[in-house]
Amino acid sequence: MAAVEVVDLTKLYGSKPALRDVSLAVETGEFFGLFGPNGAGKTTLLKILTGQLAPTGGGARVLGIDVVADPMAVKAAVGIVPEVESPPSYLTSYEYLYFVSRVRKVPDAEARIARWLTFFDLEDMRRTICKDLSKGTRQKLMLAAAFLHEPKLLLLDEPFINLDPIYQRKVKDYLEEYTDGGGTVFMCSHLLEIAEKLCDQVGILHEGQLIANGRLAEVRGPEPDLEAAFLKLVGGAG
Amino acid sequence: MHASYTSRRMFLAFPTFVLLLSFATGAAAPKYLTVTPLPDLLLVLHVAIFLYGLSVGAFGFLGRQYQERATGYRNYLVTQPSLLPMSFKRTFLGMYARDAIFYLLLILLPMTAGLFLSIPFSHFRATSILLLFGAAMISFLAGMSLSFFMSTLYVRSVPAFVAAAGVVAGLFAAYAVARVIPANALLPGLAVQLSVPPVAPLGADALANAAAGIALILVFVAGAVALVSDQYEPKNAYAGDELPGIERRLARFRTYRTLLAKELLDLKRSGTPVKMFFSFVTPLVFLAFTVWFVRYGLELPIGFNTVFYAAMVGFFGVSLYNWLNNVDNADYMATLPLTVPHVIRVKLLAYLLLTMGISAAFVVAISLMNGDARLLWIALPVMFVTGLYSVVMTAYLTGLRTNSFLFDPGVLFAFSAMSMLPDVGLAVLSFTIDAAPVFAIAGIALTLGALGLGTLILYRGIDRKWARAAFGD
Numbered sequence: 160m161a162a163v164e165v166v167d168l169t170k171l172y173g174s175k176p177a178l179r180d181v182s183l184a185v186e187t188g189e190f191f192g193l194f195g196p197n198g199a200g201k202t203t204l205l206k207i208l209t210g211q212l213a214p215t216g217g218g219a220r221v222l223g224i225d226v227v228a229d230p231m232a233v234k235a236a237v238g239i240v241p242e243v244e245s246p247p248s249y250l251t252s253y254e255y256l257y258f259v260s261r262v263r264k265v266p267d268a269e270a271r272i273a274r275w276l277t278f279f280d281l282e283d284m285r286r287t288i289c290k291d292l293s294k295g296t297r298q299k300l301m302l303a304a305a306f307l308h309e310p311k312l313l314l315l316d317e318p319f320i321n322l323d324p325i326y327q328r329k330v331k332d333y334l335e336e337y338t339d340g341g342g343t344v345f346m347c348s349h350l351l352e353i354a355e356k357l358c359d360q361v362g363i364l365h366e367g368q369l370i371a372n373g374r375l376a377e378v379r380g381p382e383p384d385l386e387a388a389f390l391k392l393v394g395g396a397g
Numbered sequence: 398m399h400a401s402y403t404s405r406r407m408f409l410a411f412p413t414f415v416l417l418l419s420f421a422t423g424a425a426a427p428k429y430l431t432v433t434p435l436p437d438l439l440l441v442l443h444v445a446i447f448l449y450g451l452s453v454g455a456f457g458f459l460g461r462q463y464q465e466r467a468t469g470y471r472n473y474l475v476t477q478p479s480l481l482p483m484s485f486k487r488t489f490l491g492m493y494a495r496d497a498i499f500y501l502l503l504i505l506l507p508m509t510a511g512l513f514l515s516i517p518f519s520h521f522r523a524t525s526i527l528l529l530f531g532a533a534m535i536s537f538l539a540g541m542s543l544s545f546f547m548s549t550l551y552v553r554s555v556p557a558f559v560a561a562a563g564v565v566a567g568l569f570a571a572y573a574v575a576r577v578i579p580a581n582a583l584l585p586g587l588a589v590q591l592s593v594p595p596v597a598p599l600g601a602d603a604l605a606n607a608a609a610g611i612a613l614i615l616v617f618v619a620g621a622v623a624l625v626s627d628q629y630e631p632k633n634a635y636a637g638d639e640l641p642g643i644e645r646r647l648a649r650f651r652t653y654r655t656l657l658a659k660e661l662l663d664l665k666r667s668g669t670p671v672k673m674f675f676s677f678v679t680p681l682v683f684l685a686f687t688v689w690f691v692r693y694g695l696e697l698p699i700g701f702n703t704v705f706y707a708a709m710v711g712f713f714g715v716s717l718y719n720w721l722n723n724v725d726n727a728d729y730m731a732t733l734p735l736t737v738p739h740v741i742r743v744k745l746l747a748y749l750l751l752t753m754g755i756s757a758a759f760v761v762a763i764s765l766m767n768g769d770a771r772l773l774w775i776a777l778p779v780m781f782v783t784g785l786y787s788v789v790m791t792a793y794l795t796g797l798r799t800n801s802f803l804f805d806p807g808v809l810f811a812f813s814a815m816s817m818l819p820d821v822g823l824a825v826l827s828f829t830i831d832a833a834p835v836f837a838i839a840g841i842a843l844t845l846g847a848l849g850l851g852t853l854i855l856y857r858g859i860d861r862k863w864a865r866a867a868f869g870d
Contacts, residue, residue, distance in 0.1 A: 209731070209732070211731045211867055211868075212867065213865065231734050231736065232734075234732070234733060234734040234735075235734035239731075239732035240732070241728065241729070241731065241732055243728065245726060245728045245729050246729055247659065247663070247725055247729060248663075248667070248725045248726075249662060249663045249666040249667055249724070249725060250640065250659065250662065250663075251635075251636050251638065253638055254636075254638060254639070254640040254659075254662075257638070257640055257641060258640060258655060258659055259733065261644065261655040262655060262656075262733050262734065262735060263733065263734065285638075286635045286636055286637065286638070287634070287635055288634045288635070288636055288666065290634075291634055301729075301732075304732070305732070
C-alpha cells in the first residue's frame with residue numbers, strides 16, 4: 160500500500176495556482192524528498208497532506224486516510240515538522256513534550272520524553288521556557304515532538320534547518336534507521352546534498368507542477384549529482 | 398498589517414460604518430439637545446475619545462515581549478531595530494505616528510464626515526464641526542500619548558509607574574469625587590472644545606488651550622521616547638515542571654484538561670492577568686463615570702441599580718476572551734490532532750474559570766456599596782447569563798482571532814447588534830424594577846431565557862463554523 164497517494168491535486172490561492180494537477184505515490188518504507196525553488200508549492204502540498212489546507216481539486220490519501228474527509232485522523236497518525244519552528248512560548252521543553260504526549264495519548268510517555276530529551280541533548284534545557292530557546296533548539300524540540308509517538312509516516316518540512324552538523328548527522332542516522340524499520344518519510348527540503356544521501360525517491364516541483372518524479376538515479380539522469388539535475392530541470396543552470 | 402486583518406473592501410467598510418453612525422447621531426441631535434445640554438454631551442464625547450486613545454497607545458509594553466516571542470509566521474516592525482540600523486526610540490516614535498494616522502483615518506475623519514453630511518438635519522455649522530474635529534484629535538492624542546508614556550515607564554520601573562498611575566488617578570478623583578478640579582483642566586481637548594463656538598466665541602483662550610494641549614501631548618511623547626530602551630536584554634526564564642500537576646488538578650475537565658492546564662500556565666507565565674485586569678477595569682471605570690455623571694452631573698432621575706451593573710459586567714467580560722487569544726500564537730497546534738473548535742471550547746472554559754468569580758465579587762461589592770443587596774438574587778443570574786452569552790457569541794463570531802475579526806465591519810456589525818440589543822433591553826428593564834417589579838422581572842427572565850437559548854445555539858454553531866479553520870494565519 161502507498162503511504163502517500165496524491166491524485167491530480169490542485170490548489171488555488173484566489174485565482175493564483177499554487178499546485179497544478181500534482182500526482183505522486185510514496186510506498187511504505189521509502190524516503191521521499193520533494194524539492195523545488197522557493198514558492199514552488201512544496202509547503203502547500205505538505206499542508207494539504209497534513210490536513211491543514213483543503214485542496215481546490217483532486218485528492219490525497221495518507222496511510223490510506225482521505226486527507227479531506229478525515230484530517231484529524233491524518234494528524235493523529237503521522238508525525239509533522241512544520242516549516243517554522245514554533246513550539247508554545249510559555250511551556251518548558253519538558254512540558255511541551257509532555258503536552259504533545261497527552262494530546263496524542265502516547266503510552267509510556269515519561270520514558271519516551273526522556274529518550275528524546277537525551278537524544279537531542281536537551282536535559283540541561285528541560286526547564287527553559289520555549290521562547291528563550293535558540294532556533295536550533297526549538298527545531299530539535301519540534302523534531303522530538305514529531306518522533307514521540309513513533310508514527311508510521313513522518314511529514315517533514317525542512318527538518319535539518321537550523322541544526323548544527325552534529326545533529327544533522329544524528330537526525331539523518333535516525334531517519335535511516337526509521338525507514339529501515341518500515342517507517343516512511345516525506346520530506347520537503349532545499350538541502351540537495353543531504354537529500355541525495357537519504358532519499359530513495361525524489362520529486363521536483365516547479366511553479367506548482369511536478370516536473371520530475373522517480374527513483375533518485377532516474378531523476379538525476381546523466382548529471383553528476385542531484386543539484387546539477389535540479390538546476391537543469393528548473394532552468395537555473397548557468 | 399492593520400489592513401491585512403481583513404479584505405481591502407471590508408477594511409474600507411469600517412470607516413463607512415463610523416460615518417453612518419456619526420451621520421445618524423448628528424441627524425438626531427435636534428431631538429436630544431432639547432433634553433441634554435451641549436457641554437454635557439461634549440464632556441461625555443471627549444471622555445470617550447480620551448479613553449479610546451488611552452486604550453490604543455500602550456505599545457510601550459511590546460518591546461521585549463515581541464522581541465522574545467516566537468511569532469511563527471508573523472514578524473513585527475518593532476523587532477526590526479535588532480536586524481537593521483534603526484533605533485528602538487525612532488521605531489516607537491514611528492509606531493506612534495503610524496497609529497495616530499491610522500485612527501485618524503479610521504475613526505476621527507469618518508466621524509467628522511458623518512457630522513458634515515448631517516448638516517441638513519442637524520443644522521450644525523461647518524466651522525463648529527471642524528473645531529470639534531480639532532478638539533477631538535487633541536483628546537485622542539492626549540489619551541494615546543499618556544498611555545504610551547505610562548507603558549514605557551512601566552517597562553523601565555514598576556514603582557515609578559505605580560506612582561505616576563496614582564497621580565493620574567488622584568487628578569481624576571479630584572474631578573469626579575472631590576470636584577475640586579474641572580474636567581477641562583484634565584482633558585485638554587475638552588478645554589479647547591469649551592473655548593470655541595458654539596460653546597464660546599473664538600478668542601485667545603482657544604489658542605492658549607490648543608497650545609497647552611499640544612504641549613502636553615509633546616511632553617508625553619518626548620518622555621515616552623526618552624524612556625524607550627535601545628537594548629532589550631533577553632531574560633531567560635526557567636520554570637519547574639508545573640504542567641502535569643495543574644493538569645491533574647483539572648482532571649474533572651476530562652478531554653479539555655491538558656489544554657486547559659496549558660492555557661492557565663500560559664497566562665501565569667506571560668503576565669497576561671495584569672493586562673486582563675486593567676482591560677476589564679477600564680470599561681468599568683468608564684461605566685462608573687457615566688453613571689456618576691448621569692446621576693450627579695445631568696441630575697437625571699434614572700435608577701441605576703445592581704441589576705444594571707450586573708448586565709454591564711457580563712458584557713464587559715468579552716475583552717478578557719480577546720486576551721486569552723493573544724497570549725501566544727497557535728501555529729504549532731496545526732501539527733497535532735486538535736481542531737479549532739476544541740481549542741475555542743478550552744478558551745471558553747478558561748474564561749469561565751477566570752472571570753465568573755471576579756465578576757460576581759464585583760457585582761456583590763457594588764450592590765453592598767449602593768445598599769442594593771436586595772436585588773442580588775436577580776443580578777447574579779443576569780451577570781452569569783450575559784457573561785456566558787457574550788463570550789460564546791464572541792467566540793462564535795471571531796474564533797481564535799478576536800482582535801483581527803473585530804476589524805472586519807461585517808463581524809463588528811453582527812457583534813454590536815448581538816451584544817447591544819440585549820444589553821440595552823436589560824438596562825431599560827433594570828431601570829423599571831422599582832416602578833413595575835412584575836413587568837421588569839418577567840421581562841428580565843424572558844430576556845435571560847432568550848440569551849440562554851442563543852448561547853446554546855451559538856455554542857453548537859462553533860463546531861460547524863470553525864471545524865475547517867486553520868490554526869495561525
